[in-house]
Amino acid sequence: MILIAESINIMSKTLGPAMRERNPGPIQEMARAETEAGADYLDINIGPARKAGDELMQWMVETVQAVSDLPLSLDTTNPVAMEAGLKVCKSRALINSISLQPDRLESELHFVTKYNADMIGLLWGAEGMPRDAAERGMLTADLLYRASEAGIPNESIWIDPIASPVSVEINQVKAGFEFMSMLGEMAPDCKSTVGLSNISNGTPAELRPYLNRTYLAMLMKYGLYSAIVDVFDTELVSLARAGMPEILDLVHRMMDGEKPDLASLSPKELEYAKSVRVLMGEALYSHSWLDI
Numbered sequence: 001m002i003l004i005a006e007s008i009n010i011m012s013k014t015l016g017p018a019m020r021e022r023n024p025g026p027i028q029e030m031a032r033a034e035t036e037a038g039a040d041y042l043d044i045n046i047g048p049a050r051k052a053g054d055e056l057m058q059w060m061v062e063t064v065q066a067v068s069d070l071p072l073s074l075d076t077t078n079p080v081a082m083e084a085g086l087k088v089c090k091s092r093a094l095i096n097s098i099s100l101q102p103d104r105l106e107s108e109l110h111f112v113t114k115y116n117a118d119m120i121g122l123l124w125g126a127e128g129m130p131r132d133a134a135e136r137g138m139l140t141a142d143l144l145y146r147a148s149e150a151g152i153p154n155e156s157i158w159i160d161p162i163a164s165p166v167s168v169e170i171n172q173v174k175a176g177f178e179f180m181s182m183l184g185e186m187a188p189d190c191k192s193t194v195g196l197s198n199i200s201n202g203t204p205a206e207l208r209p210y211l212n213r214t215y216l217a218m219l220m221k222y223g224l225y226s227a228i229v230d231v232f233d234t235e236l237v238s239l240a241r242a243g244m245p246e247i248l249d250l251v252h253r254m255m256d257g258e259k260p261d262l263a264s265l266s267p268k269e270l271e272y273a274k275s276v277r278v279l280m281g282e283a284l285y286s287h288s289w290l291d292i
């Protein structure tokens, strides 16, 4: 599993101001820490970056590359900023992301071949978020077709089904699983990724890791190739590196319909089992899901 570190992010209370002030210290400290924590890629998320986004992304890439040799995932919706970042990447970059918005698709796909990059194919269509697994399948087919016309092989495309918060829309979470279970057959040579922490948005901060870890364990059943994660969650990294086979086995058996006797589980197994039930939509989400 390829882990993309999520923490270099304009939304962060410390790094947002550092980005705006062009203060390299906190950004480089974070890049070093994510690298030491075992990340495979560093995501550089500057958001929509409407003002001077190109200058900011170039500066960010150079600032991070001064302290880390890891490849970068460039995360912005501003195509001018994206290109400015791609120009200065030393390693093969990951474009995060390209979606099916008709006005931009053609020019953004051109970046993939021009800069010899990989791309995240975000399943966001002309009408916004797909409503179910079938719409995700249609968007995938469209995107792969358009990409192949532009000379991009499926191997360069990391499909992102778009994770949405379990506290908001359980049907979207279920649709994401259903889609992931089909993707391997639909496009065996495609890769996949997901913004894992989205699942726990709106959940109290201290409880978020339980949902994130369980969601990752569940997606691993479908061969998830990569994920954008908090790499400082050591248990999450261990799960992703196949360090917790008995937990993965429990989670996957539950997804196949097995109902374990909760009284027989260890406290750690219970955390996962309760979270699986919430993420499968078998138990309603509430902030106290681990206590009941």
Ligand code: THG
Pocket (backbone or CB within 6 Å): 006, 007, 009, 011, 012, 013, 014, 045, 075, 096, 097, 120, 122, 160, 162, 163, 194, 195, 196, 197, 198, 228
């Ligand atoms: N798909 C793709 N890219 C993405 C996402 C996705 N990029 C952005 C996001 N979703 C994934 N990255 C994050 C980064 C941070 C958080 C969630 C997702 C997060 N941060 C904490 C918070 O906001 O409370 C802590 C912030 C801080 O450091 O202060 O939740 O889905 N392709």
